[in-house]
Amino acid sequence: MFTREGVGTLITPAPLETLRAATIDDVGGILGLIEPLERDGILVRRSRELLEMEVERFLVLESDGVIAGCAALYPFPEEQAAELACLAVSSDFRGRGFGNLLLAEAEKRGKKAGFKKLFVLTTRTEHWFEERGFVDSSPDHLPRSKQALYNYKRKSKVLQKSL
Numbered sequence: 001m002f003t004r005e006g007v008g009t010l011i012t013p014a015p016l017e018t019l020r021a022a023t024i025d026d027v028g029g030i031l032g033l034i035e036p037l038e039r040d041g042i043l044v045r046r047s048r049e050l051l052e053m054e055v056e057r058f059l060v061l062e063s064d065g066v067i068a069g070c071a072a073l074y075p076f077p078e079e080q081a082a083e084l085a086c087l088a089v090s091s092d093f094r095g096r097g098f099g100n101l102l103l104a105e106a107e108k109r110g111k112k113a114g115f116k117k118l119f120v121l122t123t124r125t126e127h128w129f130e131e132r133g134f135v136d137s138s139p140d141h142l143p144r145s146k147q148a149l150y151n152y153k154r155k156s157k158v159l160q161k162s163l
Contacts, residue, residue, distance in 0.1 A: 017098075019105055022058035022070065027051045029067030030058060034088050042124055043086060044154075058086070059105055061098050068093040071102040073109055076143035081117040082110045083146065103132060111163045118163055121156035134159035 022030065030051060037043040051058075054072065061069040069089040075082050084106050089098045110118050119142065120129055130136075137158040139150045150156075 017064075017068070018062045019101055020060060020062070022055050022060045024052060024055055026058070026060050026067060026070075027055060030055075030060065030070050033067055033070055033090055034086060037088055041154075043088065044151075046086070059102055059109075061089075061102055063093060063098075066090075069098040069102050071106050073106050075113065075115070076146065077115075079117070079143040080115050081119060081143055082106075082113070082115045084118055084120045087120075099128070100132070107161075107163060115163055117160055119158060119160040121150075121154075121158055123154055123156050126157045126159060129159045129161075132161075134161045 027048060031046075031048060034043050034046065038045045046054075057072045057074055059071050059073070060067050067090075069087075071087040072085045073082050074085055084103070087099060087102055087106075089102075107118060118134075119137065120134065122129060126134075126136075137160045139147055139152075139158055141160065142150060142158060
């Protein structure tokens with residue numbers, strides 16, 4: 001008998017966790033992961049249709065066939081910047097470093113794409129990002145097209161990190 005919490009012994013030639021680009025088949029799993037956070041106002045709501053259109057922007061961390069975490073990377077090439085958005089880890093999988101893995105992969109992909117800066121908007125987890133090298137910024141330092149979409153009612157903190 002094995003559990004997702006790691007109780008038991010398993011010998012397998014393949015890793016149980018896989019960090020990869022999301023596919024259209026992952027949309028349901030991503031929705032299941034982020035919907036509770038959207039209801040609580042932590043994440044901005046994304047419809048299934050929007051996720052399907054933007055799925056190529058998402059990374060997923062899959063553990064034993066279950067989407068355990070996700071993150072999206074939105075490019076702003078004119079400013080050599082990218083937004084890290086929708087970083088979420090299932091409550092069943094927290095405390096295992098999955099958020100760190102998703103962040104590291106997003107940073108790696110951002111660097112590879114030639115971006116100089118990564119930024120996030122967060123309402124509740126600014127300390128987590130600051131512990132990982134992000135510094136306080138302001139909406140005025142966002143790419144122009146993102147500034148136009150910034151929702152002052154959410155009171156999101158803007159944090160950025162050089163890549």
